[in-house]
Amino acid sequence: MSESDERMPEFDDLRDEPFDPEVLSSEVAFEGVVWNVRDDRVRYGDGEIRRQYVAHTGAVAILALDDDGRVLLIQQYRHPIRHRDWELPAGLLDVAGEEPVMAAQRELAEEADLVATHWEPLVSSWTTPGGNDEEIHIFLATGISAADSAHAREDEEADIRVEWVPLDAAVRAVLEGRMRNGILSIGVLAAAQRLRDRG
Incomplete structure (x- = not known):
């Protein structure tokens, strides 16, 4: 077994982490046939960020x-x-x-x-x-x-x-x-x- 094939137990629980900052506003910026585009203002750290993204059904x-x-x-x-x-x-x-x-x-x-x-x-x-x-x-x-x-x-x-x-x-x-x-x-x-x- 090569070194790269060996399990590294310290990383066996490596995973994405939920994070839920305050959403100051969330609006539909564009209404599509299949998906909409949302426009969110989010409190992040000491400031505020604005993000637009496709709201998907999964x-x-x-x-x-x-x-x-x-x-x-x-x-x-x-x-x-x-x-x-x-x-x-x-x-x-x-x-x-x-x-x-x-x-x-x-x-x-x-x-x-x-x-x-x-x-x-x-x-x-x-x-x-x-x-x-x-x-x-x-x-x-x-x-x-x-x-x-x-x-x-x-x-x-x-x-x-x-x-x-x-x-x-x-x-x-x-x-x-x-x-x-x-x-x-x-x-x-x-x-x-x-x-x-x-x-």
């Missing part, structure tokens, strides 16, 4: 892994980056009262016409904490099979490309900079580590 993503160790990737057009990037199936937490795992199951069926028999939390992440409050929950789904029916898709989702890719090939594509979607990157790297941990 989201889920699915790392679907088949019995051959392949991960399900989808490719679709994303207008802000002018790319058809490779992604994990994902969607918004926009149904009132829906648990994240239920949203993940719904999204896998809607985006890929698939269901899974086993679901487990893989990793959660704040996607861009300097610009939005989105938290995404990524689930590992196994025991994959076709859904009973196919979903109708429109707009960018109408021409989604679906591929089953060996997990190690997806990891290489991420590390070599050929696939740059952040959620995909986190998901495939976390899944590879989870499988290594299980031996």
